[in-house]
Amino acid sequence: MLDLLERSCIIFSMNKLDIKQQALILKLLVEGNSLRSTARIADVSRNTVDKLLRDVGEACMDYQDKALRNLSYKRIQCDEIWSFVYSxxxxxxxxxxxxxxxxxxxxxxxxxxxxKLVPCWHVDTRDANAASRFIDNLAERLANRVQLTTDGHKAYLSAVEDSFGCDVDYGMLVKMYGNTIEGQRRYSPAECTGIQKTKITGNPDEKHLSTSFVERQNLTMRMSIRRFTRLTNAFSVSKKLENHMHAISLHYMFYNFGRIHKSLRVTPAMEAGVTDHVWNIEEILGLIPEEVSKKRGPYKKAA
Incomplete structure (x- = not known):
């Protein structure tokens, strides 16, 4: 817990940062740098980086929650990616x-x-209740019937049925892997030996039953968010899950609105018609609400 003096120092440090310094910090974070390396490069304290990430993360979360609604899509892919907080x-x-x-x-x-737009994400456990919360969130953002593809995680079955009913063309894609050679240590999954496509609801087009794009997005997350990098010590040492979520929120704000997708030549948000231009880091910083200064009340004498 930060004491009053330390909190005051963080606020004072944040107030001293000009827009260029704040933009530099965010650029370093969205390009996969850790909090500590960002603090060293930007020549600020780590607490200052924490505070800025918290403020911009909350602002990005609120903005995307409001902006990414009533979306007209044809094919949605879903997946889950593992990480950890604290240990x-x-x-x-x-x-x-x-x-x-x-x-x-x-x-x-x-x-x-x-x-290639990511309309929603959800940080939770990996059980059926978490799947329901995630799919509910997704269903609320869509304006029309879609084809939905997931992996073989059974939690999706009831979640999709409860959220979409029959108003979806849903299929599962299950990958089959070969056996790992006994005694061999592996740092990557076993070799994929085949796939099995299963139609669950409606009439999904089998040639579009795929999770390739969402799996590639998982790789983008691991490369762009330092705490997701595997086989390193670049984990989230924060004891608060909120800080983990702030990093994810910033990542998707920059991915959706600020980074030009190579195959699209525009950002995913532009391709989806959500915005008409590429957002720069300063615009993302502009989402942080200005603090309303409170007027000092009348002086009261001690009794």
Missing amino acids: KQKNVPENMKDTFGIGDVWTWVAIDADT
């Missing part, structure tokens, strides 16, 4: 093992196969 699950203290946000966390992601 890996096997190292979580016994008295914290039942606390969500300590140990394993999963980010559920949806992507439109045509515009």
